[in-house]
Amino acid sequence: MTTQNRKAEERQARRNLILNGALSVFKENGIDGATMEHIASKAGFGTASLYYYFPKKEDVFSAIMLKGWHQLWDSCEDTIISKNSPKEKFLTILNIIANHILKERNLYSFLFTAPQHSIQFETEPWKEFQGKLYKTLENLLEEGMTLGEFPKIDSNLLFKAIGGSFHGILLMGNNQKSLSRENIEGLFSRLLSTSISPHE
Known part of the structure; x- marks a missing residue:
């Protein structure tokens, strides 16, 4: 596996962690009640890292x-x-x-x-x-x-x-x-x- 492919897989894995964490947040708080900070915490990321993948x-x-x-x-x-x-x-x-x-x-x-x-x-x-x-x-x-x-x-x-x-x-x-x-x-x-x- 090339370095480029490995990095792409790592990015996709982090993205999936964010989506899984967000699923829990949206189900618990609704979309209106969810925050980026809550999503980041649930996914195990810092808020700055979350904003790298998703602006809002x-x-x-x-x-x-x-x-x-x-x-x-x-x-x-x-x-x-x-x-x-x-x-x-x-x-x-x-x-x-x-x-x-x-x-x-x-x-x-x-x-x-x-x-x-x-x-x-x-x-x-x-x-x-x-x-x-x-x-x-x-x-x-x-x-x-x-x-x-x-x-x-x-x-x-x-x-x-x-x-x-x-x-x-x-x-x-x-x-x-x-x-x-x-x-x-x-x-x-x-x-x-x-x-x-x-x-x-």
């Missing part, structure tokens, strides 16, 4: 959101462009997301339930990946309904079932380390049958 707390929040949504999109991209059926793609994507949740619970519980705040962001780069992923899932649902792979019901209600699936995954015990594609299909099917009524 809004940038830290944005980096957390971008990391999570970009990671999900990258993980799902091969499935999205595959030649599998809409249902198979849809359930595989849910499976990928579920296992990310189980692997990094703190990050994804924050991602899906980010606290309300009064801060106005100049840019929200994570929304590009969030929007693409949600739109892809919506399109796969619609294609699957057209082909008879899913019941013909309101896609908004199906998204509520997806949200219920993720919430259920977050509530699973820490001993649950992964879920299979079959686990996800069973969970999603149960939520569909118990919480959503098909249109007449």
